[in-house]
Amino acid sequence: MYIQQITIDINAKADKDELIDEFGLLMSFYRGSGQTQGRIESQYIENENIVCFPFTLEKNSLDKKINNFYVNKQIDKIEKRCNSKLTFKTVGKTYNSYKTPCNCKKSDFYILITNYITIQSPLTCGTCNKSVPLYRLPPYYDYGYMPILSWERNYISCDSLQMNGEVGERWALNQMQEITSQLSKQGLEICRKIEELTSIPTYYYLHNYKKFKGDQITRPCPSCSRKWDMKTQLHNLYDFKCDKCKIISTISPNA
Ligand SMILES: [Zn+2]
Numbered sequence: 001m002y003i004q005q006i007t008i009d010i011n012a013k014a015d016k017d018e019l020i021d022e023f024g025l026l027m028s029f030y031r032g033s034g035q036t037q038g039r040i041e042s043q044y045i046e047n048e049n050i051v052c053f054p055f056t057l058e059k060n061s062l063d064k065k066i067n068n069f070y071v072n073k074q075i076d077k078i079e080k081r082c083n084s085k086l087t088f089k090t091v092g093k094t095y096n097s098y099k100t101p102c103n104c105k106k107s108d109f110y111i112l113i114t115n116y117i118t119i120q121s122p123l124t125c126g127t128c129n130k131s132v133p134l135y136r137l138p139p140y141y142d143y144g145y146m147p148i149l150s151w152e153r154n155y156i157s158c159d160s161l162q163m164n165g166e167v168g169e170r171w172a173l174n175q176m177q178e179i180t181s182q183l184s185k186q187g188l189e190i191c192r193k194i195e196e197l198t199s200i201p202t203y204y205y206l207h208n209y210k211k212f213k214g215d216q217i218t219r220p221c222p223s224c225s226r227k228w229d230m231k232t233q234l235h236n237l238y239d240f241k242c243d244k245c246k247i248i249s250t251i252s253p254n255a
């Protein structure tokens with residue numbers, strides 16, 4: 001992933017604390033437009049200068065061409081109040097080897113998947129197994145992708161509960177691994193809509209930490225009860241895939 005630096009000089013008499021809040025709002029609009037990853041960026045003010053370091057999937061994720069209505073409006077507001085222009089610079093990468101997210105001409109399918117620790121896109125490419133920047137999809141809702149990101153937050157909240165234990169662990173785990181849970185329903189609806197927008201089949205990742213006895217490969221799809229084991233494991237991760245229900249899963253490490 002890339003780390004970008006966004007800076008603005010305050011060349012006007014303005015309430016600096018208010019400007020920082022406006023800057024924070026711009027960061028949340030960038031997130032909603034799919035241009036930045038994760039939720040909290042390092043942001044600081046020093047003298048007449050506000051600086052922020054968001055993560056992005058591509059070097060040019062903050063390109064003006066990708067901005068949506070809300071991002072443009074907020075940039076305009078901040079630049080007017082500061083009487084100066086925002087400046088952008090790529091300052092580094094999270095890994096030396098990192099190059100790009102998914103660059104497939106056309107993905108065979110997408111997977112909606114996240115976990116408590118990642119800041120990658122919640123949408124991955126089934127062909128190359130890399131992140132798909134949300135801004136590559138047509139706008140999902142109100143110029144951006146907030147409903148997808150809201151599912152992502154819900155999933156991360158459940159995964160955090162089950163990782164921490166003690167509070168709601170069993171409930172959270174069931175949200176993640178039961179196909180009929182509220183979390184899965186929300187995720188499946190998102191998959192259907194992404195499919196509608198992109199014409200690319202979109203699979204829902206169903207977590208699996210159940211205690212199964214015996215050979216789990218014989219376990220049927222939890223939705224349609226058909227055989228859904230894959231002949232060979234996909235991307236060193238997925239063992240089950242139902243093309244009818246569009247769900248994808250793994251062998252439980254807890255068997
Ligand atoms: Zn790809």
Ligand SMILES: [Zn+2]
Nearest residue numbers: 221224242245
């Ligand atoms: Zn099925």
